[in-house]
Amino acid sequence: MAVKIDALDLRNHLKNNLGSLYIVYGDELLLASEAADLIRSAAKYKGFADRVILVAENRFDWLKLKEQSQAVSLFSTNKVVDLRIPTGKPGKSGSEALQDYVKNIPDNTITLITLPGLDRNSRASKWFAAIEKCGVSIEVKKIYREQLPRWIAHRLKLQKQTIDQDSLQLLAGRVEGNLMAAHQEILKLGLLLPEGHLSMDNVKRAVVDVARFDPFDLGPAILKGDRGLLTRILRGLEKENLAPPLVLWVLAEEAKVLLRVKKALTGGMDMRTACVDAGAWGLRQKLIPNIVHKITTETLRNAIIQASQIDKQIKGIETGNAWANLLELGLSITPSRT
Known part of the structure; x- marks a missing residue:
């Protein structure tokens, strides 16, 4: 059954559920990578320690994916099939292979498929409809400037820090919509300041501290x-x-x-x-x-x-x-x- 969840809700989802198929797609590389890492970590925690990585670039042999659905024996171990499609376009043979694969995912296998952002045609394709229908899909959407303060507040909460709206606007303005820069600023605050509420003065000092020489x-x-x-x-x-x-x-x-x-x-x-x-x-x-x-x-x-x-x-x-x-x-x- 198809399930769609927001990337921000993935951590909570994985605490209570672990599906057999996950699809992560989107052009925010940092967030897509983090979402995929969360899924891998949850799978490993549940005993899926082995991992098979398949990178479907030009001339990829899609029989390798089919082999993963057939590689079941009495001595098989739990594993993660980590399929990456960098172009987002598997081609005709890949399309057929994906549709066949999701019909026969072994019980001892969790499959993670990562893709870039997909255009309308790709999202309407048979192969995407098939994998989306059978799995949990997480679209990593672009974080726009007006959404950045909320995103920063959420990330700070994960490291047990809170911040007021004026300080959020200060940080959002400093990074100018660059998510990686925002990620680095949040890490700085976590390493330079204690847990709890961050005052505007402390945030300003942390930002100014790296005005000339940046540790990154x-x-x-x-x-x-x-x-x-x-x-x-x-x-x-x-x-x-x-x-x-x-x-x-x-x-x-x-x-x-x-x-x-x-x-x-x-x-x-x-x-x-x-x-x-x-x-x-x-x-x-x-x-x-x-x-x-x-x-x-x-x-x-x-x-x-x-x-x-x-x-x-x-x-x-x-x-x-x-x-x-x-x-x-x-x-x-x-x-x-x-």
Whole structure:
């Protein structure tokens, strides 16, 4: 039976339900990726630990999808079939394969189909009607400027923070409708300020703190192998007295993403799929192929361990110069350009 839910309601839906087929589609890449991640996490929590990733690009063999519906045996394990159709157009053979597949999804399988935004013709197609009829569909709609304050308030609530309307308008105006920029500002507030109600003064200070040196510029510096720029940004952030937890989060996140990509590549996944699966898109996706082979898995694992130690220094549990160690951490995961 067809079920349509709003992306904002997906978290609550998954607490009480877990369907056999989910369709996530829309052009807001951040939200689509998060929705898909929520479904994968819920499936894993319910015991669907194995995952088969199929990326239906040009010349994709749709028999691979059919094989997933037939791969049932006494010893089969619960699995997630993660089907991605980047173009949103499966073609004739794909259309037929999708219609056949949703009629025979095995009991031990949860299928996640991700698509970009679909035009009217695609949404009226037989293949989309078939998958929509059999599953739970989540359309990730574009967040327009007038909707942004409500979206920001919802995201802040998830990290146990509240904010008044004037502060919401301040944040919405700063990001100018850019959802990724809004996401970064919300992360900053979560890392720089405590839980509870955020005053206008605190929000203004958090916004101004990164007016000159932005900690989110550290990621591109790492992926470009620009050790000089990385050093300048970190020293600038230290002089501006930015709270170290935000800087630590950015550096640790880069190490984790690179480690996930390396593991996926080692497992035979192609670069594009590995990046998307690791949560790297946009500029990150373009830069990672140039650097990922220049840094070892051991280095990245050590960096994550070091990040944990720096966290203890920031919290006063251990002694040490947190800023000096943040610089050391950043440089350790920034291979030279040469």
